[in-house]
Amino acid sequence: MAAEEISATTDAAGLAALIARAAGDAGEHAKGPPPVEKWNPPFCGDLDMEIRSDGTWFYMGTPIGRAPLVRLFSTVLRKDEDGRTYLVTPVEKVGIRVADAPFVAVEITVSHGGEGPLLTFRTNVGDVVEAGPDHPLRFVVHGEHKQLKPYLHVRGRLEALLSRPVMYDLVGLGETLDINGVAMFCVRSGGATFPVMPAAELSALADA
DSSP states (O other): OOTTTTTTOOSHHHHHHHHHHHHHHHOOOSSSSOOGGGOOOOEEEEEEEEEOTTSOEEETTEEOOOHHHHHHHHHTEEEOTTSOEEEEOSSOEEEEEESSOSEEEEEEEEEEETTEEEEEEEETTSOEEEOBTTBOEEEEEETTTTEEEEEEEEETTEEEEEOHHHHHHHHHTOEEEEETTEEEEEEEETTEEEEEEEHHHHHHHHHO
């Protein structure tokens, strides 16, 4: 594939076909996402593609309505040390815009085993991720209204923002634990404990 061919493509379906061909030509993956972390292609400019905070993908100002195309694009996403997110193939890297996190966690299931609760999340692009030491949860209190925003590590530097219904389900599973002498509201999964915030702050938010 010629350099800058991806950035010159004007429709999402054509772009998906080029990416699928380039990733397939690498021949390194039978299952799961391509090994984008191993690829080091040249940067070929920015693409007019955006992932909105609700997880909707846009290309050249138009929503990408076909789920298989979005799924394909999601498999070649990579966030680099510069903080930017790219579509990556073995021969080309193009920048895209991400309003918040590239993925949204839209479903949570709870199971129980020898290490206690295990929280499994499904993202809007079909990834299934078990929260634990390898896929931690982190929590941000954002804005003047103190909005709680939980994030789940998916792969590489990519995260999923938990949708509001999933966030409420997650908070419903929380418990207050002593962490280094401080009463912390936490959730547990896969043998790991993830502090959300001090219990006193949570009470203040609930009373606000």
